[in-house]
Amino acid sequence: MRKLQGLREGRRDPSLTRAWLPSSTVPSPNPMLELLREVRSSEPLVSAMAIKRLIYYPQDEALLRQKSQPVSNLKNKRLKRLIQDLKDTLESQRGAAIAAPQIGVYKRVAVAKFGQNDDAEEEPMLTLINPEIIEAGELETGFDGCLSIPDIYTWDTSRPSWIRFRARGEDGGEIIRRLEGLDARVLHHEIDHLDGILFLDRLRDPNELYTPVEGADGKTKMVRLVDLRKMS
Numbered sequence: 001m002r003k004l005q006g007l008r009e010g011r012r013d014p015s016l017t018r019a020w021l022p023s024s025t026v027p028s029p030n031p032m033l034e035l036l037r038e039v040r041s042s043e044p045l046v047s048a049m050a051i052k053r054l055i056y057y058p059q060d061e062a063l064l065r066q067k068s069q070p071v072s073n074l075k076n077k078r079l080k081r082l083i084q085d086l087k088d089t090l091e092s093q094r095g096a097a098i099a100a101p102q103i104g105v106y107k108r109v110a111v112a113k114f115g116q117n118d119d120a121e122e123e124p125m126l127t128l129i130n131p132e133i134i135e136a137g138e139l140e141t142g143f144d145g146c147l148s149i150p151d152i153y154t155w156d157t158s159r160p161s162w163i164r165f166r167a168r169g170e171d172g173g174e175i176i177r178r179l180e181g182l183d184a185r186v187l188h189h190e191i192d193h194l195d196g197i198l199f200l201d202r203l204r205d206p207n208e209l210y211t212p213v214e215g216a217d218g219k220t221k222m223v224r225l226v227d228l229r230k231m232s
């Protein structure tokens with residue numbers, strides 16, 4: 001899941017400044033966006049880190065729609081490699097979490113940084129193998145963004161207000177935790193990836209998609225995609 005600190009609540013706040021936006025965002029739509037995509041998807045210059053090429057919507061939607069298989073052997077060397085690749089790739093992005101299918105591996109593995117709620121401190125990366133929801137609260141609408149869908153955000157997806165989940169950690173040990181608010185949304189978003197579901201599928205109103213656009217005053221505002229079409 002993509003992070004957007006400071007913008008969680010205030011999509012129509014005219015005081016939103018560029019400083020609150022991910023440094024990688026550019027005004028859109030814009031020919032630069034294509035260029036940005038190309039740069040992002042090219043092979044990393046430093047090969048020591050295993051930063052993998054991200055799979056993007058809509059160009060590779062079919063790949064993002066594939067379902068992932070449970071991990072059966074927790075001691076597999078390829079699993080260790082996959083976890084490291086996910087960590088390195090997440091580290092290179094402005095994201096709270098990443099799931100294996102986003103780098104083209106169809107195994108039920110995700111890496112997440114919880115502690116995304118306003119009053120919390122971001123936690124170190126946590127590996128989640130075969131994550132499963134045990135119990136969940138009522139649905140509520142809220143923020144969503146995805147590393148595979150760059151520069152598109154919403155405050156309109158339905159997800160559980162809290163979740164109790166089970167997973168295996170990197171060392172094979174069982175993790176059982178309860179998450180609330182944005183953390184619950186992050187986990188739900190990642191499990192969705194393992195099932196081929198994208199946040200776009202969970203919008204209550206398909207028009208509630210926003211992209212950052214720089215105004216004449218140099219400030220970046222969130223503009224609805226549908227309004228952008230009318231403007232151009």
Ligand SMILES: [Zn+2]
Pocket residue numbers: 001002145146147148189193
């Ligand atoms: Zn995502």
